[in-house]
Amino acid sequence: MRTAIRTWQRLAPVALALCLVTQWVRAAEPPAKPAAAPAAVAAPATAGAPEATPEAGAFAAAPAGDATGEGGTRALDEQIQDLKQQVVDLNKDLFVLEEELLFPANTQVAVFVSMDVGSFFGLDSVTLRVDNREVINYLYTPREVAALVKGGVQRLYVGNLKAGSHELVALFSGKGPNDRDYRRGASIKFEKGVGAKYLELKISDKARRQQPEFEIKDWE
Amino acid sequence: MIRCFGRSYLLVALLALVQPAVPAATAVGELAPDFALPAATGGNVRLSEHRGEVVLLAFWSSHCSVCTAQLSLLGDLQTTYRSAGLVTLAVSVDDDMHRATRYAQAHPTRFPMLLDLRKGVSRAYGIERLPTTVLIDRRGRVRFLQSDDHGIDNSYVAQVRELLDDPL
Numbered sequence: 001m002r003t004a005i006r007t008w009q010r011l012a013p014v015a016l017a018l019c020l021v022t023q024w025v026r027a028a029e030p031p032a033k034p035a036a037a038p039a040a041v042a043a044p045a046t047a048g049a050p051e052a053t054p055e056a057g058a059f060a061a062a063p064a065g066d067a068t069g070e071g072g073t074r075a076l077d078e079q080i081q082d083l084k085q086q087v088v089d090l091n092k093d094l095f096v097l098e099e100e101l102l103f104p105a106n107t108q109v110a111v112f113v114s115m116d117v118g119s120f121f122g123l124d125s126v127t128l129r130v131d132n133r134e135v136i137n138y139l140y141t142p143r144e145v146a147a148l149v150k151g152g153v154q155r156l157y158v159g160n161l162k163a164g165s166h167e168l169v170a171l172f173s174g175k176g177p178n179d180r181d182y183r184r185g186a187s188i189k190f191e192k193g194v195g196a197k198y199l200e201l202k203i204s205d206k207a208r209r210q211q212p213e214f215e216i217k218d219w220e
Numbered sequence: 221m222i223r224c225f226g227r228s229y230l231l232v233a234l235l236a237l238v239q240p241a242v243p244a245a246t247a248v249g250e251l252a253p254d255f256a257l258p259a260a261t262g263g264n265v266r267l268s269e270h271r272g273e274v275v276l277l278a279f280w281s282s283h284c285s286v287c288t289a290q291l292s293l294l295g296d297l298q299t300t301y302r303s304a305g306l307v308t309l310a311v312s313v314d315d316d317m318h319r320a321t322r323y324a325q326a327h328p329t330r331f332p333m334l335l336d337l338r339k340g341v342s343r344a345y346g347i348e349r350l351p352t353t354v355l356i357d358r359r360g361r362v363r364f365l366q367s368d369d370h371g372i373d374n375s376y377v378a379q380v381r382e383l384l385d386d387p388l
Contacts, residue, residue, distance in 0.1 A: 124264065139256040139264040 107160040108196040111168070115148035116204035121182060121212035123148070123203065124174035128157055131166055135159060148203075156201070161192050170201050172214055188216040246345050248365055252277075252356045253344040257311065257334035260324035265309060265332050268360070274301075274383040276308045277354040279342060282323035283314070284350040294353075295330045297380065302330075304384045305358070309334055313342045313350070357383045 103110075111128060123145050127137045136157045140148075148154065169187040176182025190197065198219035206213045246253055252275075256266040267275065278294055280287035291310060298308040308331035314320035317337055324333040336342055345354055348367065353376075355364040364379045 124258075139258060139266075141256065141264045141266045141269060143269055144266075 103158050103160055105196045106194055107162060107192075109157075109159055109161045109166075109192065110155055110196065110198050111157040111170075112198065112200045113148065113154045113156045114152075114200060114202050115145070116202070118145070118149045118203065118205065118212075120177050120205045120210065121172075121203060122175035122179075123172065125172075126156060126201065127171040127173075129169040129171075130159070130161065132169075153200075161197070163192050163194065165189060165191050168199060168216065170214070170216060172201075172203065176212065177210060182212070184212070184214055186214040186216050188218065190218055246362055248362050250362055252354070252360055252362050253341075255341045255344070257336055257341060260312070260321045260333040260335055263332075265334055267309070267356075270307045270309075271360050272358050273305045273307045274358060274380065275356040276306065276380065277345070277356065278308065278310045279313055279345070279347045279350060279352045279354075280310055281313050281350050282319050287351045288327060290351045290353075291327060291329055297377070298330050301380060301384060306380060306384060307331070311336050311341055313339065313347065355379055355383060357386060 109130070113126060115123065123140050125137060125139045128135050138156055144154070167187060167189050169185060171183065171185045173181075173183045186201070188199065190199065200217040200219060202215050202217055204213050204215075205211075252267065254266070254268045256264050258264050276294065276297070278291065280291060294308050294310070298306060310329065310331060311334045312320040312324070313336055314323075315337070317335055320333075320335055345352075345362075345365075352365070352367045354362055355366075357363045363383055366376065
């Protein structure tokens with residue numbers, strides 16, 4: 001299913017490009033003929049008027065052609081914007097569909113990471129184990145740590161679990177106070193019900209103990 | 221006899237179905253697989269953070285005699301084109317982390333020396349011989365892949381320049 005969705009996501013820009021090319025070809029072709037036809041029909045109707053030479057026709061047609069060109073370009077721009085919007089909407093729908101199909105609400109478990117202050121702990125990596133099985137080992141770059149310290153919340157893991165009791169173990173490693181290697185674990189036993197389950201790994205500073213604190217919160 | 225042959229054929233067919241799919245190595249023109257690796261000097265580096273820049277991945281090992289010269293030349297290249305948007309990342313495929321770290325400390329470079337201890341990155345890029353270099357353009361696509369020990373010749377520099385000239 002994921003492959004099919006990715007294929008769709010890859011095909012979307014190609015479809016957009018094809019649509020644009022088709023629109024461009026259509027816009028480029030027709031204006032010359034309809035503009036010339038009324039002039040030829042209208043010429044005999046004006047009695048006593050000098051005959052319209054091909055050159056005069058060409059001069060007369062030029063401003064009309066410009067106006068049509070501008071209007072056509074504007075219309076084409078609008079169509080391009082519409083198509084782009086459609087592609088964005090389609091991409092959004094596909095993303096939502098992918099999430100819903102791969103991680104249905106009744107089995108979904110998502111783990112988030114947040115960091116408060118971070119003076120006593122420089123995060124390097126987090127390893128997650130669910131029911132004694134490693135599900136992710138994530139390395140943090142300085143940019144990502146900075147984003148977390150600024151208040152960002154990262155969705156570290158999303159997966160599926162059947163209803164029942166489960167255990168989540170998180171191993172944090174990094175630099176602790178005095179720039180020493182620091183490794184600490186936290187665990188939680190939780191009940192997975194019918195709805196989606198959200199857990200938060202919270203790293204905060206404990207100023208009184210001059211140590212970082214790691215806790216796992218269950219978002220009810 | 222025929223029955224036995226039929227059974228074994230069926231078994232082989234089933235095994236072929238059950239066999240886990242090996243991810244294909246990245247080919248030129250494909251999106252470069254993202255990764256995050258620890259650097260020998262500390263900290264981690266993620267490839268996707270360099271989107272918009274030209275990335276030169278150099279796979280090396282402390283056992284590879286040619287790699288030292290190549291890393292030195294890549295250092296010069298990095299110095300020349302850093303301001304134009306070139307980022308060089310050297311990825312070690314050593315099994316022994318301490319050996320790779322010692323090597324990195326003994327041969328200081330102007331770019332991060334990353335440790336691929338689980339070999340996930342070298343497998344993803346299909347590295348079969350050393351040294352191998354992979355050039356990734358500003359859009360994150362693999363554009364050139366070189367497995368040779370010629371060091372940096374003019375064509376190599378031309379490839380880097382071509383990617384640097386290519387706007388995002």
